[in-house]
Amino acid sequence: MIERSLADLARALATKEISSVELTRLYLDRISRHNPQLNAFITVDPASSLAQARAADERLARGEGGPLTGIPLAHKDIFCAQGWLTTCGSRMLSNFVSPYDAAVIARFKAAGAVLLGKTNMDEFAMGSSNETSFYGPVRNPWELNCVPGGSSGGSAAAVAARLAPAATGTDTGGSIRQPAALCNLTGMKPTYGVVSRYGMIAFASSLDQAGPLARSAADCAVLLNAMAGFDERDSTSLERPTEDYGRDINTATGDKPLTGLRIGLPAEFFGDGGSPEVMQLVDAAIADYRRLGAETVAVSLPSMGLSVAAYYVIAPAEASSNLARFDGVRYGHRAPQYRDLEDMYSKSRAQGFGAEVKRRLLIGTYVLSHGYYDAYYLQAQRIRRLIASDFAAAFRQCDVIIGPTSPSTAFRLGEKAADPVQMYLSDIYTIAVNLAGLPGISIPCGFAGGLPVGLQLIGNYFDEARLLGTAHRYQQATTWHLQHPDQFDD
Numbered sequence: 001m002i003e004r005s006l007a008d009l010a011r012a013l014a015t016k017e018i019s020s021v022e023l024t025r026l027y028l029d030r031i032s033r034h035n036p037q038l039n040a041f042i043t044v045d046p047a048s049s050l051a052q053a054r055a056a057d058e059r060l061a062r063g064e065g066g067p068l069t070g071i072p073l074a075h076k077d078i079f080c081a082q083g084w085l086t087t088c089g090s091r092m093l094s095n096f097v098s099p100y101d102a103a104v105i106a107r108f109k110a111a112g113a114v115l116l117g118k119t120n121m122d123e124f125a126m127g128s129s130n131e132t133s134f135y136g137p138v139r140n141p142w143e144l145n146c147v148p149g150g151s152s153g154g155s156a157a158a159v160a161a162r163l164a165p166a167a168t169g170t171d172t173g174g175s176i177r178q179p180a181a182l183c184n185l186t187g188m189k190p191t192y193g194v195v196s197r198y199g200m201i202a203f204a205s206s207l208d209q210a211g212p213l214a215r216s217a218a219d220c221a222v223l224l225n226a227m228a229g230f231d232e233r234d235s236t237s238l239e240r241p242t243e244d245y246g247r248d249i250n251t252a253t254g255d256k257p258l259t260g261l262r263i264g265l266p267a268e269f270f271g272d273g274g275s276p277e278v279m280q281l282v283d284a285a286i287a288d289y290r291r292l293g294a295e296t297v298a299v300s301l302p303s304m305g306l307s308v309a310a311y312y313v314i315a316p317a318e319a320s321s322n323l324a325r326f327d328g329v330r331y332g333h334r335a336p337q338y339r340d341l342e343d344m345y346s347k348s349r350a351q352g353f354g355a356e357v358k359r360r361l362l363i364g365t366y367v368l369s370h371g372y373y374d375a376y377y378l379q380a381q382r383i384r385r386l387i388a389s390d391f392a393a394a395f396r397q398c399d400v401i402i403g404p405t406s407p408s409t410a411f412r413l414g415e416k417a418a419d420p421v422q423m424y425l426s427d428i429y430t431i432a433v434n435l436a437g438l439p440g441i442s443i444p445c446g447f448a449g450g451l452p453v454g455l456q457l458i459g460n461y462f463d464e465a466r467l468l469g470t471a472h473r474y475q476q477a478t479t480w481h482l483q484h485p486d487q488f489d490d
Contacts (some may be wrong), residue, residue, distance in 0.1 A: 013065065020056040023071070034163060038157050038163070039120055039135065039136050039154075040153075056114060060112075066111055072114040073116055075155075076168050079168065090353065092326050093332050121154050125170055125208070126356050128423050130150040131417060149183065153179050159183070160185055173431045176442075177440055178454075181453065185481075193236050196233070217441070217471035220441070258293040269404065275409070278406070280448075281448060285402075304390065313363075314384065316360040319361060323357070326353075327344075328349070388437070391460075400459055400470055403456055410452075440458045444480040445474075
């Protein structure tokens, strides 16, 4: 049952092969046995999950089920869920029980999905390895001494180890796609504004976007259909007609299903930076796409080399504003002892935030300060515009851009902890997509040294359906996405 797709699970529930209560218990049992090794979940509430499963079974019995009714899903602990501890991986929110549901949570509830648990993450989504969490690092199911990627590492580890059939994540600079790559999953960042950010605890408001993590593009399409849609409570939400993101997946194809598809290969993705083993597998995947009928064209993204520098000005600047609300006054951590209000603010924030969050808040405050705003923040915004223009020019020559997701396979826990800059460079291939607001997806494309490698596909604005279809055709022709870590088979 744990190897079945979301569509197969929906059929099993509809035909009474299994009940939602039985399916939920299966995953809760796996979490209880395997989570101590992985640390993928922060919060599990079996009573609440089983109550939702019983309600789903009643709904199915009435013939009211949909594609996700009764299916248990894990949610990154950045999404507020009513009655659930919602920590964002931080001591600052270690006592915060949300009084409301985030839009994403509400949409899955409306679809009848079961909330299986809240997954571990880098503190306030600031990290590339899931090592900055107040609740300890998440371990990669493929190699327990390695990182799963971040910041959605808990969601990725949970799905890879089959502790959940699928999960949600958020992507600010690669935080869905990188964990997907390092854990052999399919993970998608939609176009900015397609999924509501309401109730998703903010890191960098102009970059954050929620998306799905699953084993296949077909599963991601099912999840995105439930997640996407306009939300008047979110000023960044885009009002667009409803669409079926799986429409290209469901289209019948022949031996050359991708005939006519133009794949752009940016020179900047294939120079120095990626490990030889990773680049070899990416090249092999591109050859597979050619065999499926696609043609490749050379494109250029000349400003991409500036993306990391621009990101680490813009994102911390927005974070310094967003995280100003965590001051110990109304909710969250409050210092137990203080002299006056100012002392309470400073001690609460010093105690509540971890080292990486403090580092980014200091950077953000600095670049927004008088005398530096023009030199750093405005300049970074200009670079952001150049990056978006580069992508626009590239998409006049191609339909989809392909390259590596991460420059290497999963590195060992603690390997980059002492060098923040090296950690930041882990996102060198993903950050530009967030700066431009484009959709991107990472899919498995092989193994190097026994560890997964991810292939990144980038599309034009609102081109999620084509991206998912393009990923699906590759997954029909290969079996990389079906591989799983066998130590969690029991």
